[in-house]
Amino acid sequence: MSCTPRLTQLLRLRGFRMTPQRLAILQALHDGGHLSPGQVYKRVAQTGMMETTVYRTLDFLAENGILFVTNRAKGHLAYELARASHHHLVCRTCGAQVDLEREALQPLVDQLFQRTGYRLDVGHFTFSGLCPVCLPDSE
């Protein structure tokens, strides 16, 4: 992948190492978009990697800001390569998705800070809702 040297460097600076397993998982996410741990495992199983390594590695890469984690239905997680900070808005009826730029949440952050003194972590949210197509159909 084009960004391999950069990521390797990033890990080294923190005393971590780049490994074939980590590269394979990054490649899988590069090809696959956002994937659950199980889906990632399917894509890398050919390499003989243990499933437990997939879980650990996804967690590790997310800790280090290389992946974003997002909550899917009933507490299941999905991972994707970290790009510019953004969020998802997904239609609960048809599944259509749009991305939201990071700034879309800034007013909320400011408002909550004023009201409560809390500074919100704007990590990577996935919101659910109704898209413009499905909205009229709902009653």
Added chain:
Amino acid sequence: MSCTPRLTQLLRLRGFRMTPQRLAILQALHDGGHLSPGQVYKRVAQTGMMETTVYRTLDFLAENGILFVTNRAKGHLAYELARASHHHLVCRTCGAQVDLEREALQPLVDQLFQRTGYRLDVGHFTFSGLCPVCLPDSE
């Protein structure tokens, strides 16, 4: 519990039934606030209920709007009795919590609707951030 007849009626209208297991779980949540499935099980284990029933029942009650589900660390879920729609803001450092009334998200809902045409589901969010006490400590 005071609201048992109301909930029983609610389920009945939809063709479902009130059972001792469901009551015990509701009672546990009434006493315990937000609890994970495992915590709920500990509180009802004396009744001889299977743990699998706890999972299914929590899911069922949440489906029916009687409980709120919220995402805790790394995809683990917690359940609580549904009250007036609200949200949580929890400090990632010290764990301090404040509640947000439903209306706190209205501006976000409106803004997203204008921008994208999507109507956000304002269910029950748990946001993470830094509370006023811990905020100054973070560099």
Added chain:
DNA sequence: TTCCTTATTGCAATTATTATCAATAACAAT
């Protein structure tokens, strides 16, 4: 009350996810 229907539970088997620990392999230093 008794009977029927079928939602619900118990039970057992599967599938996810996390933890432990010894063996391995990155990679900096020699």
Added chain:
DNA sequence: ATTGTTATTGATAATAATTGCAATAAGGAA
């Protein structure tokens, strides 16, 4: 290249969560 340090992986076990199905029981009807 070789070596040494230690982050990382494999392998296994433990725990958490889900699923399928037969037995049970809630609650409407007789």
